[in-house]
Amino acid sequence: MESTKHDRLLEIFFRSLRGEDLSVQRLAKEYGVSTKSIGRDINDLKSFLADHRHLVGNTELNYSSQDKCYRLHMDEFLTNQEIFALLEVMIGARAFSKEELLTLANKLKRFTTVQDRPMLNDLIRKELYHYTEIKHDCISVQETLWKLAKCITEKREITIEYYRADRAWKTNRIRPASVMFTDNFFYLIAFNTEGDPDKPLYFRVDRIKYITEHRKKFTQAEAPDFDEGLLRQRSLFMWPGKLRTIQFEFTGSAIQAVLDKLPTAKIIERKGRTYTLEADVYGDGIKMWLLSQGRRIKVTAPEDFVEEMRQEILRMSANYSV
Template sequence: MDNTKQERLLEIFFRCLRGESLSVQKLADEYDLSTKSISRNINDLKAFLADHRELVGNTELVYSSQERSYHLYMDEFLTNKELFSLIEVMIGARVFSREELLTLTNKLKGFTTASDRPILNDLIKKELYHYSEVKHDCDSVQETLWKLAKCITEKREITIEYYRADRAWKTHRLRPASVMFTDNYFYLIAFNTEGTTDKPLYFRVDRIKYITEHRKFFTTSDAPEFDEGLLRQRSLFMWPGKLRTIQFEFTGSAIQAVLDKLPTAKIIERNGRTYTVEADVYGDGIKMWLLSQGWRVKVTAPEDFVEEMKKEIRRMKENYDI
């Protein structure tokens, strides 16, 4: 096969990868060749894909009689409906800057079919226009995440310069353990290098302004093993605190929303529309969520947590003339 033909086949293939639908007639006009020559090129590509399934998987060039063109079908890649779902999740999360979101969205849209791309554009254009990102202190969430991920993999100690929730500027030397996403934010979970070294600390990635990577590495024995899945089940809003089993009564029709919010929750009793729920939770984030449910929730156990809720409600009452 001559070099010119090889280059043409590669170019046609990469155009398919970018999501283009390719018409034999248009390709013939572009390359100043006969339609028969282009058809032979298409057949060569189809034969290559069929003969090398161990490399490309179930990938083939499919002809659409309606569009009179070929497009690339990849069984293991994302379908149009999957792409739409992912883009909707990214928009709803609000975690990326507008520029990052548009870049990611445009790359994903490149893999939709030519016929479905206008539909996708129409579905998301208003959401993209009104997109409001979570405000960031770091220059790029993606860059910061990737730097943290590499340090976690290498088990490299780092120092972060960080804005706390009260906007106080703090410096921490850490052993990074994991990154997680929940409730609109990415979080770094890490352990101190000095003092209390076995207690996990949570830092919002978007508030990390600078990261210094040190030459010192740590081992598994230096930092406790960390179960991200268990933390995700038990912790709300990534607030620190102890693990405890709580019980509360919930009155209303949205009990499924409660169970969805608290993965460890289970109904232990029901009396009409009042459900007694038990859950294992970390930290004080659960208190914020329970208070947000208003009169629908009454905490019943443990006693120290009941007292915490009463104290918080009394403080709330002082804010109003009741």
């Protein structure tokens, strides 16, 4: 039985959205109509897309004389290259559960062309098979993120129940300010409703087990302005602590790796293979990174930070009976 023109147009359009090649001959046979009818359908779709650019953007049905079929081209669609890059970042981050990652990957792959989809599947197949997520305490990272985002937008106080890094169970009533992703984890940045209201607190989103939303809302004055971009540049591993300017010497060939790791770092002097750098940093996470560089790094200022590093190295050496 011949399908109605309206239904047929919708089906053909949705097939093109899924990346399917539209062959006039094949479609005519499938729908039991003449090739002229399918040709008119294609022209109607092309006219619709041209007349409604304010809705669909630069979207066109282009004809390939080589393959003798029409393909949908959309400027707003992600390209195959962009999708591959995004999938590689998501896999490497390990921030989502395997189920969430597979769902996202399958949705993104729908934007690839039929010709390139097998290649993309082959490129990421082994990585997805061996994917190991970071252990999560929350049921879903995505759901928790979205719930927090809504509370931030509504400026609503919340109580979170979560596991600290030492696995101690804690409860905090807070004013959520922002969420950000860094070093494989999503973080909630918030301020206490009591105590020091100006000191930002950091919570790993995946460790938040329960969120209770309160009716009470807070004002802009009760939650300080927060610059996530500046925090990302100055803070390593999202460890709390004061802001300070440090100087250190780096001896080695991979100076670019240092500059990449510390966005605020700048070279203030160079003598041969020894670089003197200065950087603005938040918190104690910087100590972990500096110590990981071994003898290639020597902290030179400020003096109190030099002493902190010296004492930490002495405690480390005591572990090895040096």
